[in-house]
Amino acid sequence: MSPDSTRPEKPDTKPDDGGLASLIRAERLTQIAFILPAAVFIGWVLGVLLDKWLHQHWIYIVGIILGSVAGFIQIFRLVAASGKES
Numbered sequence: 001m002s003p004d005s006t007r008p009e010k011p012d013t014k015p016d017d018g019g020l021a022s023l024i025r026a027e028r029l030t031q032i033a034f035i036l037p038a039a040v041f042i043g044w045v046l047g048v049l050l051d052k053w054l055h056q057h058w059i060y061i062v063g064i065i066l067g068s069v070a071g072f073i074q075i076f077r078l079v080a081a082s083g084k085e086s
Contacts, residue, residue, distance in 0.1 A: 028082055035078070036071035043067020
């Protein structure tokens with residue numbers, strides 16, 4: 001018998017990545033933290049530009065709402081993809 005055959009095999013355990021998996025997880029969490037504010041900011045800026053171009057004063061609110069919806073959709077996609085991988 002070899003020394004490796006005395007240890008029971010655990011198919012559920014993953015080999016140690018040396019911290020690489022935790023770094024990838026931290027990067028995903030950081031990405032989630034920046035998606036929503038960035039999307040809202042971009043929607044606000046586009047709304048303000050449309051306000052100035054069309055001589056209105058209400059389109060920026062629509063831009064903020066659309067930006068937040070787009071940010072939430074992207075967050076849900078990212079979380080769903082993350083759930084499928086693990």
